[in-house]
Amino acid sequence: MSTAPALNGDIPVGNWIDRWVPAAARPYLRLMRLDRPIGTWLLLFPCWWSVALAADGGPDLRLMTLFAIGAVIMRGAGCTINDIADHKFDAMVERTKGRPIPSGAISIRQAALFLAAQLAIGLLVLVQLNAAALWWGIGSLILVFPYPLMKRITWWPQAWLGLTFNWGALLGWVAVTGSIAPAPFLLYGAGILWTLGYDTIYAHQDKDDDSLIGVKSSALRLGAKTGPALVAFYAGAVALIGASGFSAGLSWPFYPVLLLSAGQLAWQALSLQMNDSADCLAKFKSNRLFGWGLLAAIIAGKVL
Template sequence: MNSAPTLDGDIPVGNWIDRHVPAVLRPYLRLMRLDRPIGTWLLLFPCWWSIALAGDGQPDWLLMGLFAVGAVVMRGAGCTINDIADHKFDAQVERTRGRPIPSGAVTLKQAWAFLVAQLLVGLAILVTLPPVAIALGVGSLALVFPYPLMKRITWWPQAWLGLTFNWGALMGWAAVTGDMALPPLLFYAAGILWTLGYDTIYAHQDKEDDALIGVKSTALRLAAATPRWVVGFYAGTLVLMAAAGWAADLGLAFYPLLGVAGLQLAWQVATGDIDDSADCLEKFKSNRWFGWLVLGAILAGKVA
């Protein structure tokens, strides 16, 4: 029987990577965060939402699979960019000093080469899409590359993450229809507010270290007022999603199921403790269930 994984900082140790992957590849899979898939889910759901929203009742499962692969690769590329930019900061933070670059398991030169390889895989997927989706995919790089710098210049880097992580809400629709419309724009705006909520919760894990080393975040900016702000972010998320459903002529089944998804967000706020790092991580990870619930609501609205 395999023992349960433990944590070295924020890195799971003793999991499937250690058990089944050759030692030479392990640092690269950890650089991609393949052993921590929640980030991939959070990047993927806006893509899936808009693909389902644009469909004619039956989503394009092949396209959804293609976006899933793309989300894995591009989330890995984003993590690699982030770790290259932040390796000096990461070395000063207890939770992140064991990551591949600050620990010395991967050199900066190796990380850059690995980043290029991931971007080439992402490009190979991107060129299979319609021209509008390709243009949007290329345009997303203008958001991806500056993101690690945002925590140095603004108290709201989570807003920039929202712009970046929810870009798939535009790309998914364009991949199905070849154009742009109001429903995906509303879902994109909703996703930005969703990200502001869950990533502010996540940022409370590092607020003491961030304050010491001079890194900014909404967790530090909002401080004890965070729960009230997160309520506002999440409420805006639901209002904009409801508006997107109306703009897309979804059936009535969409709205009560969206309400169920809203209960998941309410649970996060009602039971969360921003001074408990483990609880912040749990609430952050629970957004995977919100993503599934919203997807189910869209599909139900399409069927209805």
């Protein structure tokens, strides 16, 4: 018997939100994508990597917890911004027309008020960090708000998402040390390439609808060249991660564990069925495994 969740477009139905959450609150949790946590993991891992990279020994569990809470809230805020900006496009795409705003479950005004509440909570988390990290965190909003517009003006909105989603690679280091250094910038560059890879895979799900409604993406730009491009993106990411670890003075166990983790990226690039939406989604979600593998590599390089 299949265990795949029932879906309304890309929204799981009959899950914990439907079972345990009051009906009035359900659209807001779905607006945050709390029932689809992969985006939170992809936002969180660069923060955790950087905290571990900057640590003196094992990572600071208090900071790891704060970043986990912040990732949930800020990923939800980012989804809210995106859905407010894209609600007309979402209404024209089969996969997204059931989302809370295009379906009419939440109005634009309600979504904007909810966004303000999420940003306020995010600020409460941010002020728990040192002063330098506070300003670096506020600076990330310069990237967050324009993101929904990128798919209208460039074939590479995935690159802008990379700039946005991997800001934690810089913020985590500053939260530990109070300053910046080459190692987190190398990790940030690696994260951008990693995001270019996984979000290009994700974008292949919508390429037919995107083409019809005039939305741009790296999936449409690369087309049949997606496979070689993924190899290049992921190879560049692994090389920059290695350079970041070397710059941070990680010990030798970091490198073999990194190579094992890189095998997960190679599997994605070499086995992707880019015309199969289910395979694209599965490969996209599998990046959580790479995230855990790299975290293990960094911790191994610090404590062994």
